[in-house]
Amino acid sequence: MPFEEQLKDFHERTQRATAMGGPEKLAQRKAQGVLNARERVDLLLDPGSFIESGRFATSARAEDKASTPADGKVAGFGRIGGREVAVMSNDFTVKGASSANINIKKLKHIKLVARKRGIPVVFLGESTGARMPDVMGADSIGSKDDPIEYQRLRESPWAAAALGYCFGSSAWYASMSDFCVFRKGAIVAVSSPRLISMAIGRAVDAEELGGWRVHSEVSGIADQVVDTDEQAIAAIQQFLSYLPGNHREPPPEAPVPAGSGADMDKVLTLLPESPNQVYDVKKIIRCIVDRDSMFELKPRYGKAMVTALTRLDGKTVGIIANNTLHRGGSIGADECQKVQDFFVMCDSYNVPIVMLVDQPGFLIGPEGEQRGITGKVMNWMNAMTLVTVPKLSVIMRKSYGLAVSSMGAGGNTDEVACWYTADVSFMKPEFGARVVFGADPVRDPEGYKEAVAKMSKGTTAYDMASIYTAQDVIDPRDTRDWLIRMLEVHRMRLTGGVGQHLMRNWPTTY
16 A cells, blocks of 8 residues: 555545544533543643653444544553653543453553652553443353553552543542542442442432542542542642652652741630540641641541641641541541541652541440451551651640550651640540549549549649650641751651552552
């Protein structure tokens, strides 16, 4: 064939390969206000940086080749903020982006390159699951020979967006990723409501099965929830900006925004004088960290704990903080899982950890025990011993029980500072008075008051400092400066800012 004809053939094939499901299906998506697979890639990546992998791939079945451009999954490499990433965007307009032999090969290649070359992976999820009849029969589903297909060793960050119906592989990678953002209306589940309804013999509502409320408030899989595709992609870009390209690099640094730290004088007005009064710890966090740098993860799940990526003096830091607005800050099973997951991510990607403490202990009672809280507390404590990045703890107000150690005291962090407002003990003095002395505030108010006074001895910040369990007592308004200075002291100089990653294969399940 002459070159001119070959060129014409190339352009025609390229047009077909990038046409996705055709004009009609693309128009339907546009009318719904939903981006298509290639628009999502274009929005995610720096302009002109995308190089596609598998553009001319099609179904392995001869009868489906013409109707499966790119075999329903757009894959390749590009840059976000000048840094290289790998991307897989499911094309729902082509057989519902269902998984089949060829597009699975594309996915494996993208993951392999990302692992070998140390670049993050982004999964833009929307799929119907496995493609049938391709996967039917033992010669298909039974012939798989890939025992590490779903292994996570966290060599590089993974980020996922659930942007529609996500069954099968889209659900797996949403759950395996370090960050998963849900667009409202997305559904993440093992199988479709139709199939599940047939299996269990009753109708199943899609939202009830795996909607954003389920996964942001109950399962904990969703790290953030947004309204649009555009917001989901922006969230992924922001998440990756806090992390290194791979586990052998320190996180990137950013300019310190003007006005950072200017609100530290407000901290004492945000912290109530009464230890029984609740407050929103997020307001205190925002005063301490670089301006507008707080990127919260799982805000709807385990609400008594706040986990957030932030920056201090331009450097990425992970914040773990008790929030008394919810159950007075008592730590339940969901909070344990949330913190454990955050430990794993921070340690895997060399992010120092700061703990801000104000907690009455672990949640006691039937709810906690039925959720296996004793095991989850031990997982927390075990994970803490495996963290190799710097850890700092600031006791702001109360800290009681075993959670004193869980929140960094007892040698579990590199440095502990107390605000002069701190109170540390086995339990709340009022409870101790009843347990130890049998004091009753109604029958014997004076005796009860005396018992409380006895149980309150030796619990101050200065008592902690006197036995060197706390390394310092600080003015709350100096917290930002103390943290910045101590993070500099504990910088991982000998390893180039890189930890040991002892939890890189830790399964973070909910």
